[in-house]
Amino acid sequence: MNHRHFMRLFLIILVTGFAVSSNAQELKEQLTREKEFDAQVNPSNLKEWMKLLSSHPHHVGSPWDKKNAEFISSQFASWGYKSRIEEFYVLFPTPKTRLLEMTSPQKFTARLTEPVLPEDATSNQIDEQLPTYNAYSADGDVTAELVYVNYGVPKDYEILAEYGIDVKGKIVIARYGGSWRGIKPKVAFEHGAVGCVIYSDPKEDGYYQGDAYPEGAFRSEEGAQRGSVADTPVYSGDPLTPFIAATKDARRLSIKDAPTIMKIPVLPISYADAIPLLKSLGGPVAPETWRGALPFTYHLGPGKSIVHLKLEFNWDIKPIYDVIAEIQGSVFPDEWVIRGNHHDAWVNGASDPVSGQVAMMEEARSIGELVKKGWKPKRTVVYCAWDGEEPGLLGSSEWVEAHADELTAKAVVYINSDANGRGFLSAGGSQSLRHFVNEISKEVLDPEKNVTVYERLRAKLLLGGSPDQKKAALEKQEFQISPLGSGSDFTPFLQHLGIASLDIGFGGEDNGGSYHSIYDSFDHYLRFSDSDFSYGKALAEIGGHAMIHVSDADYIPFRFTDFSDAVKRYMNEIAATTDEMREQSSARNRMIDDHIYFQASDPKKFLYTPAKDDLVPYLDFSMLQNAVARVQSSASAYASALDGFKESGRTLSKEKTTTLNHMLINSERVLTVKSGLPRRPWYTHAIYAPGFYTGYGVKTLPGIREAVEERNWKEAEQQIAVVSSALDAFSANVTAAAKILKGE
């Protein structure tokens, strides 16, 4: 862990003292409070606020972005919160020139516009809309042959190599999907491409999935997906101010030195604009899994299509407005329970982020009502409406960097939400919070089926889950919560500072294709998503109950045995991956030696025999295995101690309670590594990180796992030591917490 953080916590622990009330009494009060809370939540507020907040485009730097922040802040104030707006100044490029044309075999110029639809009232706000573009693309003016690279992830380039296709000096066209979008230009650049076009294939979110807008919810012919391509797996937040807050006078990197800005021009397009490009590609027919839903044969290129891509941006510094609203804790004011959802959008953003934002607002309003009626949360409750999430988690990251020391000392947990929809609870987060989330999900009713959210999710897992999920659901085990990668504002909290985090939301029954387009509108949301805001209410209840629980609990509700189970599983996965890689590499090498690739291949398809792999050594996992064993035993010891303590009816002094809770809070902090992950020191969490080559997708035990995946065996062994040491700190901390409960 970070030594500075530990000392600070230690000091806080020393200065407080108080005897906590009994658990039974506490529980009863809490149930009453939750009932009062639920009675407050009113879906019509959500609808009214969504209509207002999404009535105009409200991206970073737009007038409506600021207006929304001011509205939200004033609302919080009216509900009894101490509310303020914190401003930061971030690099936010917007397009000056966007040109994509094909010069050969025929001339074609991409339209790059999403049409106004009479069925969509806000689609005509053309002057206020950001055009379709990828933020943090490089400026560029390139003309080159085009190559289709499927999703554009590293594996795809291995397959291209088997066809003898190199993208060096070429422009690549990738389809959306298969990874976070920013991975596509990054990997293209690594392979020598000079430009990248990303298009929305109807297979992913268009007519292949369902009727296109405005008939249905899915992406139409000319719909395109805006989005950031900043390299957030290196750090999130303003590209010019890593590690520090983007205050007015902050010391900034120059744009050319900012490592998270893409090095080649990147442009997102609709499939209407992609069709002429793809259709004219020569070269081999794309392998089956690469084919989308457009009505022609997908070829890989290159050879026939020559494309000209010219992009220029206004590289402006823009203000962003985070709304921060607090209710002071009555007993532990220096323990903060933090809740957040962003408010900025790419365009009107009714779903992303307003659907989540309005649920959080109604949750906050209802909590405000409880406080007005006399409830005094023991801990400080902090609601945050972030700006600048879309370009790269700017608002949350800068705020976290600005308040790093205070947050390290005080943050108990961070609970995030984002776009919300109709369907099933989706919950990710720190594994110590798994039991907590399960408990909350048993308290909230699913609005469609009149069973609990927990029961409905279990039904889904029973019918449609993976074999492991089915088995677990049959055995009535608690559901798993996914470890967190990135893609929303939990990242700086969890992965930069080591604050236990949750990400919650509903969805799965409202799939569509309005994401990051002008059609993510109030009209679209009302027709195709959570039309009556009943899942907005459910989210407010899940979030509200979580906030009430944590802010009022005697002991922070972590269950470390869930964490130890998860870590053991992650370790075993990596060990199994290593074994599989070893077997595959040796089988593959043997087949190359035996000319099997040559013999099996079709001479008319020009497939190249792959290169031989280096052999996969046996790694020494023993240090990690021992560390995990100690985590398991300390987690069990804590669980027994807690049970024993509850049964005994004993109480702890306020001083001991505070000491205990800070140890609990600290259990996530100690999982961070001061030096951070290899080549990305901003990411300090040893257990969870966004994948360097997946973007949003999580890598657990990332230092080890990515070293293995990259075949960097030396680094894998180094990282085994690093992670083991973080886990040992965890075990020591949890063992100490157990001792307090046992009165030792």
Added chain:
Amino acid sequence: MNHRHFMRLFLIILVTGFAVSSNAQELKEQLTREKEFDAQVNPSNLKEWMKLLSSHPHHVGSPWDKKNAEFISSQFASWGYKSRIEEFYVLFPTPKTRLLEMTSPQKFTARLTEPVLPEDATSNQIDEQLPTYNAYSADGDVTAELVYVNYGVPKDYEILAEYGIDVKGKIVIARYGGSWRGIKPKVAFEHGAVGCVIYSDPKEDGYYQGDAYPEGAFRSEEGAQRGSVADTPVYSGDPLTPFIAATKDARRLSIKDAPTIMKIPVLPISYADAIPLLKSLGGPVAPETWRGALPFTYHLGPGKSIVHLKLEFNWDIKPIYDVIAEIQGSVFPDEWVIRGNHHDAWVNGASDPVSGQVAMMEEARSIGELVKKGWKPKRTVVYCAWDGEEPGLLGSSEWVEAHADELTAKAVVYINSDANGRGFLSAGGSQSLRHFVNEISKEVLDPEKNVTVYERLRAKLLLGGSPDQKKAALEKQEFQISPLGSGSDFTPFLQHLGIASLDIGFGGEDNGGSYHSIYDSFDHYLRFSDSDFSYGKALAEIGGHAMIHVSDADYIPFRFTDFSDAVKRYMNEIAATTDEMREQSSARNRMIDDHIYFQASDPKKFLYTPAKDDLVPYLDFSMLQNAVARVQSSASAYASALDGFKESGRTLSKEKTTTLNHMLINSERVLTVKSGLPRRPWYTHAIYAPGFYTGYGVKTLPGIREAVEERNWKEAEQQIAVVSSALDAFSANVTAAAKILKGE
């Protein structure tokens, strides 16, 4: 087995006597002979004959069909064969009226024509071409709502039921694929549909797979697939003369009583004709696995599209011309080694069947040359060029029925081929022939890679096979040959009479979409398939070596341990299926009781909870297990006896040799069951049958397997007894053969 057959064999066994030559000498001579054979095979003959045979449409009843038969027969005669044409008179309907139109929501009339292409020289022979239609469709004139049924197999109707969709009184539209085409109208009729349209989705063999014709090899917009929909899983051959030859004066069923003629009108169409119909369908969005490659959302219907289908046929009796060419055996003239390939096509049929036909012709010519040079095959060699395969294996089935007694007595083995292409050996057949096929495949060189056909197939299995196939190939086990279902002329031989059969061909590198269209032409074949006829040569060599081996071998080369392994595997598969069904049914029933389907379902998608299953009883497999154990021990005993015999250097008298060989031949006959399969007595083989609901796809141990799949538990147990008794006859026969070798 059929008692009559047995007595006949027994008599033949008694009347012969001769001492066979030693194995070593035999082997040497055979290798020399094969070399001489290979030197004969000349690809340019194949090309010349293909050009001629495919120069005009040559379907049943066409002038060119007869001309081709006469040409083939005269060629055989010129190569030294005693060649004749055998005629039969079969029901062969051709279209009089074909009308498919949509009357609502808009008016559309299907074109139902494949356009002439300048790139395809024979595509303009419009007057000679059969239009696109399905032979043995019913006459009909129906107007009804349209429902999309995916592939139209039974499982698809279960899924429709979950959406609450019933096809009763409706017209269904199914895509080609997923089963043999005749299953689609049959299952539609069983579910109450009044008409059936089958279209070629570009996902299956159009632009999704590769560039469309004439640019590439795949089916184009207006290409359609002709084909028979006679219910051949009930019997193959002329629908009016099951069990008997369709001679001029044969007693015929009336058309309305013929069980294999479809009961509803059926029409195949192109996707250009299907698009307006599918696009206008209302109702739920089709599940993901049902979606093809057309550029719109696939809906299930019904509700919007009303379709009018009117079909009338000329129900004519037409002559068919089987070419039968023989070379008399020098030692065992009453043991026939039979080789066949059909000559009729749907249109020009360069690939199907001419590519196989010309390879067989060159094989026969080369064997004729060996004979001219002095080789005297011990057994009688019979080459057959079948007519009427396309409408329902008419030529082969009628010939088999005409000569049933003689074939039962004399046929050693039947070796079939059909369309041939570029790539890998594909071999199916009686499992006792597995080792034999493996041996032959090691004698022939793959023309592209200069390794043996065996090695190339192994390379393919190593890289692209199933896990079982990969494992087997790694361990250098012999490759499996697939058990045979139907779809070509082996069916009457193997499954009606119990003659050990093989089906051989090359392919896998020449995929395309010309099947059963006017574009299956010489031009198409030359551009996209085995352009230099080197795989035609390879097929001639595989077929020729097989013919030389079997016609000259001392002992018919069956390896019964391969058969016993296979039967054991089939039995275990069925037992495992039963266990899985039991578990699935009980899990599903429990979930229905627990309202899990209700809880998990999307209320906006109207998915119905499935009905509860009956429980799956534990079946008594012990009789079958014991019978299989006896098969295993008799097969092993035969293998040891043969090894011992070879090592001993002993010889058998001609009488004993004949007795032994007839026991060997008989090993396949005894696997037939006199009463046939339940509800389809024409199919007598207890081990292999085309699936009642798959058509071409095989069902092994069909009596038991299909009873289990249909949840007819009583019949499953009855069939266990039936199959066990056939297996016991096999064991007794093979044990007796072993005794002869051991001199007992």
